[in-house]
Amino acid sequence: MILAGDIGGTKTYLALYQWKQDRVDSVREEKFYNADFESFEEILSEFLNPPEEPIDSDEFEDDPDSEQASGLPDEPIEAACFGVAGPITDNRCRATNLPWVIDGNALASHLRIPKVQLLNDVEAMAHGILVLRPDETELVNGQATPTGTKVLIAPGTGLGESILYWDGDRYHPMASEGGHASFAPTSDLEIDLLRYIRTNFLHVSVERVLSGEGLYLIYQFLRDTKKNEPTWFAEQLPTGNPPALISEAALKGKPEICVQAMELFVAILGSEAGNLALKALSRGGIYLGGGIVPRIVPLLKDKRFTQSFIAKGRFKRLLEALPVHVILNDQAGLLGSASVAAQLARAS
Incomplete structure (x- = not known):
């Protein structure tokens, strides 16, 4: 036993x-x-x-x-x-x-x-990941491959990252604190987000935006800069779990501020997944786990995630072919x- x-x-x-x-x-x-x-x-x-x-x-x-x-x-x-x-x-x-x-x-x-x-x-x-059954993951980019180094990125309460090194015979999962690396914005909107967060935090990690609290922080950024928070939704937030309420509202398509918050979250997730894939040259696949990802699979199939994932200049073609899997088994x-x-x- x-x-x-x-x-x-x-x-x-x-x-x-x-x-x-x-x-x-x-x-x-x-x-x-x-x-x-x-x-x-x-x-x-x-x-x-x-x-x-x-x-x-x-x-x-x-x-x-x-x-x-x-x-x-x-x-x-x-x-x-x-x-x-x-x-x-x-x-x-x-x-x-x-x-x-x-x-x-x-x-x-x-x-x-x-x-x-x-x-x-x-x-x-x-x-x-190494013992998951085929029906416990869902492919959202590329084509599945049998072997090769894999990477894992898992936003939830925090942001976890790991590399599964392939030595030609077996995998070696390795711990990482990559979630505490610095957030690198890739658009004017993300640069504004970074400036907004830096008013309270000297170091802005990737985890600061890619986590449950990060999703709520993105929402607050849009609320304070776009001034488009509806009163009826603002009244719901103190009574529940803000990240869950925001993601559920985004999937339903309203209010617009939640859709925008989740679009920005997904774009940053795609970019960070692409960063990790390049650093490990993960031909065996990129795996998305954690508490948030399985609930937003339809949004990850949207072009916004894929565009951010492959937007790496000369390595766009390489990333287009890499398989990205969502872990469905919690x-x-x-x-x-x-x-x-x-x-x-x-x-x-």
Whole structure:
């Protein structure tokens, strides 16, 4: 049995798998809201030792598995891997958006297993790409290719990037903090956006605009410079999740300010995806993941994304041929952690 987890800024997903070689469905899986817990160890304890529910003794009288009423299989955990939203150093992570320090070696002692591997959350998602099924991605540019270096760009709470280096035999997913590189505007409107953001931030990273908060910041820029925010929509924003409301409104085509905000977001995403593709020469494909992208697939099929993606001068023809995939499975990070845990179990 292996244990896998995806620890984000807001939620944590944990799952148990009987994963030996190829991908299998989880035996048990649960979602936790981090604000309800003081540490990751508390979440682990609740997942591995859930409160027992009342059992009908007549129903289970002749059931040989009745001792497993808690929902946990009576089989030891051999290995574990957790993707964490933050940089990993010496198998230890101070989470970026949580007051937690997660130590893989300490967790191994806590779980009484030989090895617990920590991965950056986007690195875990990169491992997940390698086990996705064909129907769990959607092609939005180019033609699919079987091999070659791949890249991953994932806007969500923040902006994650990763490279999957192809050595001619297998892939090597690598962690990156590319989302904190400087934002490079490519149009007059984007230059104005940069100037707007620089009134509050000395360094404007790509993550500052390509994230949930970034989408809302783009909306605020258009509101303050174009003066086209309708009152009825302005009244909705304080009552909900602004990035989600903006993206949903853009897909419906109104109000116009939301359409414009999402068009600008998509153009910047296309440009950054093209930058990453060139830096890694990712003939194996570009993968778009994270919490925002799967919800805006129709907008990514629009020419605005493709035009920004290929607008790299003499390398336009190269980029036109590169496949761009949208990751539709929102548990790619969890699957990636599980695949690494399975490798650890096989090696032990």
